[in-house]
Amino acid sequence: DVKVTQSSRYLVKRTGEKVFLECVQDMDHENMFWYRQDPGLGLRLIYFSYDVKMKEKGDIPEGYSVSREKKERFSLILESASTNQTSMYLCASSSGYEQYFGPGTRLTVT
Amino acid sequence: QKEVEQNSGPLSVPEGAIASLNCTYSDRVSQSFFWYRQYSGKSPELIMSIYSNGDKEDGRFTAQLNKASQYVSLLIRDSQPSDSATYLCAVNFISSGSARQLTFGSGTQLTVLP
Numbered sequence: 001d002v003k004v005t006q007s008s009r010y011l012v013k014r015t016g017e018k019v020f021l022e023c024v025q026d027m028d029h030e031n032m033f034w035y036r037q038d039p040g041l042g043l044r045l046i047y048f049s050y051d052v053k054m055k056e057k058g059d060i061p062e063g064y065s066v067s068r069e070k071k072e073r074f075s076l077i078l079e080s081a082s083t084n085q086t087s088m089y090l091c092a093s094s095s096g097y098e099q100y101f102g103p104g105t106r107l108t109v110t
Numbered sequence: 111q112k113e114v115e116q117n118s119g120p121l122s123v124p125e126g127a128i129a130s131l132n133c134t135y136s137d138r139v140s141q142s143f144f145w146y147r148q149y150s151g152k153s154p155e156l157i158m159s160i161y162s163n164g165d166k167e168d169g170r171f172t173a174q175l176n177k178a179s180q181y182v183s184l185l186i187r188d189s190q191p192s193d194s195a196t197y198l199c200a201v202n203f204i205s206s207g208s209a210r211q212l213t214f215g216s217g218t219q220l221t222v223l224p
Contacts, residue, residue: 031210033211040216041216042198042214042215042216042217043154043198043214045211048210048211050210058211090153090154094210096210097142097144097159097202097210097212098144098156098159099144099156099200099212100156101153101154101155102153103152103153104152104153
């Protein structure tokens with residue numbers, strides 16, 4: 001079974017804080033993705049990575065950055081958290097087209 | 111224009127009935143199609159993938175793909191209350207720089223009534 005884990009299920013941060021969300025997969029997948037999911041807006045791709053140290057912007061990269069130093073780990077960074085970044089953040093990994101999701105992190109920025 | 115469209119529902123069916131969920135996609139080259147189930151407060155779970163025209167069956171689930179008409183559907187036979195969830199359709203559009211990305215629909219909320 002594919003296992004994708006995320007560092008926190010719930011997180012509360014203050015406006016302006018730097019926030020790190022971490023994702024780890026144990027299936028040696030090349031591809032990793034970060035999404036956010038908001039009511040009425042569906043799943044939106046923030047960033048993705050095809051390989052170590054490689055990253056590409058998704059549909060909504062503004063205000064976010066990512067890091068992939070090891071194949072199994074993909075981090076999402078909010079440089080200066082804002083209230084409009086309150087959301088459910090989902091990490092996924094794949095070796096082909098089938099993506100497998102982690103449990104998600106519900107981030108609240110106050 | 112949305113690239114992957116689903117009726118948001120809610121769709122209600124009685125227990126034991128067939129639930130039919132539909133998804134249409136825009137006129138772009140695509141090769142892979144997926145259905146995910148998402149329970150409230152949980153993350154999406156892959157339940158079906160289909161790559162060629164026709165039907166693909168897996169237990170109580172059947173995925174149907176018609177590329178000429180640009181739609182993919184999911185049928186759930188003998189629906190159970192535990193099938194109550196939001197179902198997301200996802201499509202892999204082939205385009206430069208996005209070969210592995212999926213585009214998701216906004217989901218259809220299904221309620222199976224006991």
